[in-house]
Amino acid sequence: MIMEKQFCSKCGAENVTDSAWCEKCLNPFRSYGDDKILQCPACFHPNDYAQDHCEVCHEPLKPGQVE
Ligand SMILES: [Zn+2]
Ligand SMILES: [Zn+2]
The missing domain is CATH 2.30.30 (SH3 type barrels.)
Incomplete structure (x- = not known):
């Protein structure tokens, strides 16, 4: 099972794909x-x-x- 990752465009922190915002800086990923x-x-x-x-x-x- 592949856990996809996404990276925050603001702080570069690695987050799980289904999170709606960066866990570090709370930059929202979804519109x-x-x-x-x-x-x-x-x-x-x-x-x-x-x-x-x-x-x-x-x-x-x-x-x-x-x-
Ligand atoms: Zn961030
Ligand atoms: Zn609160």
């Missing part, structure tokens, strides 16, 4: 619309829109969401 990414209000990590909570700090991402 997601801004509405597809929920940036964490606490740590600014760009989370997938499907996420309810930041995958880094677990802050709730969606406005009006009650924890």
Whole structure:
């Protein structure tokens, strides 16, 4: 099984192909619309829109969401 890699155009870090942004500098790889990414209000990590909570700090991402 071949694990494909992609390299960040910004910092050159090696990332797995299916990651949506560079793990090091958070440079987005995919041309997601801004509405597809929920940036964490606490740590600014760009989370997938499907996420309810930041995958880094677990802050709730969606406005009006009650924890
Ligand atoms: Zn990078
Ligand atoms: Zn966060």
